[in-house]
Amino acid sequence: MTTAPTTTSAWTERYAGALMNTFGAPKTVLARGEGAHVWDADGREYVDLLGGIAVNALGHAHPRLVAAVTEQLQTLGHVSNFFASAPQITLAERLVGLLGTDARVFFTNSGTEANEAAFKLTRRTGRTRIVVTEGSFHGRTMGALALTSKEAYRAPFEPLPGEVVFVPYGDVAALEAVVDNDTAAVLVEPVQGEAGVIVPPRGYLPAAQRIAHDNGALLWLDEIQTGVGRTGTWFAHQNPALVDAPVAPDIVTLAKGLAGGIPIGACLATHGSGKLFDPGNHGTTFGGNPVAAAAALAVLDVLDEDDLLARAITLGARLQEGVGADPRVRETRGSGLLVGLTLAEPRAAEVVAAAQDAGFIVNAATPERIRMAPPFVLADADAEAFLGTWPAILDQAGVRA
Numbered sequence: 001m002t003t004a005p006t007t008t009s010a011w012t013e014r015y016a017g018a019l020m021n022t023f024g025a026p027k028t029v030l031a032r033g034e035g036a037h038v039w040d041a042d043g044r045e046y047v048d049l050l051g052g053i054a055v056n057a058l059g060h061a062h063p064r065l066v067a068a069v070t071e072q073l074q075t076l077g078h079v080s081n082f083f084a085s086a087p088q089i090t091l092a093e094r095l096v097g098l099l100g101t102d103a104r105v106f107f108t109n110s111g112t113e114a115n116e117a118a119f120k121l122t123r124r125t126g127r128t129r130i131v132v133t134e135g136s137f138h139g140r141t142m143g144a145l146a147l148t149s150k151e152a153y154r155a156p157f158e159p160l161p162g163e164v165v166f167v168p169y170g171d172v173a174a175l176e177a178v179v180d181n182d183t184a185a186v187l188v189e190p191v192q193g194e195a196g197v198i199v200p201p202r203g204y205l206p207a208a209q210r211i212a213h214d215n216g217a218l219l220w221l222d223e224i225q226t227g228v229g230r231t232g233t234w235f236a237h238q239n240p241a242l243v244d245a246p247v248a249p250d251i252v253t254l255a256k257g258l259a260g261g262i263p264i265g266a267c268l269a270t271h272g273s274g275k276l277f278d279p280g281n282h283g284t285t286f287g288g289n290p291v292a293a294a295a296a297l298a299v300l301d302v303l304d305e306d307d308l309l310a311r312a313i314t315l316g317a318r319l320q321e322g323v324g325a326d327p328r329v330r331e332t333r334g335s336g337l338l339v340g341l342t343l344a345e346p347r348a349a350e351v352v353a354a355a356q357d358a359g360f361i362v363n364a365a366t367p368e369r370i371r372m373a374p375p376f377v378l379a380d381a382d383a384e385a386f387l388g389t390w391p392a393i394l395d396q397a398g399v400r401a
């Protein structure tokens, strides 16, 4: 007797019975991936233009990532934090080198944990007030949630850690009005990813730095979505397309693309800020795990050797130009391979469904905004196939100009 292979609909039913309903029903159940392509449990192929939401920088099953993880796991898979490991130390040094200034690193397993570490670090300044921006997304744990603006995420879990002040994003005067010498840190995303790829004026981050530092506060940049080359430079705050003057943050948080899909996060703190924690102030079992660190080193190597940051810029520009050519797209925004677009009508969910029907994975960040954050290894032919299908996707989704 042969048993039929489990279909996506059977898996989806099992999902509903076994997993907490935090994400809603899955759009499909993916079975494997290769490069920028994924296949679902029914064998349907998709071009992945979302990359696990800015995570799968090298796409799926990249041989260098597979080899690095395999080799490290065969050598030393995990150590307690009573011990150190070569990949952990090497990765910290590499990140500090990319940041280009004296810094110390704390490794975590996710973005929200990187932000928790940073949040605790700011408390060590002796100040407790944090200024953050409207539209921000910094994570779902209690501290990071307190720094996240969306009311629907926050309200069911209040009270959250207090003394968090929200100001409009991209608004220098608003920062000037609230940052004072009780402020521990000003926390900003260089580009707001979850809000739908919102790019602030180029003077915003330099001004945020000036205002923070004039008040003795730290500038903390959440580069969890924008970091590790996503916008075309290692860090978005180093990107001349995004800033009009050099920016030197005190804290930078990273995660997502850093290890190309192996869970990792990092909190980098420069100069004196990197020395604010004393032994016992913070900890983690898995953070800085040798396998995750080896994966991250492989990602950084491949991005570097294959010149993929430059590719992010050209490919991202082509995607923006291509989708923006349709009159049903009001505007495109973003930098490198973090691409957002505003539809003429709020039918982003329909566009995501139509794209999936056509074999492409994109994301609805808001009812009007589509986000793409594809792997850096996305082939030109795949990008062109998507752009060629884009008008038909908008037709099927019923978007009018």
Ligand code: PLP
Pocket: 110, 111, 112, 113, 115, 137, 138, 139, 140, 189, 193, 194, 222, 223, 224, 225, 255, 256
């Ligand atoms: N910060 C930013 C800017 C993010 O985009 C995200 C995730 O989307 C997070 C923090 C939270 O990261 P994680 O989901 O790994 O906890």
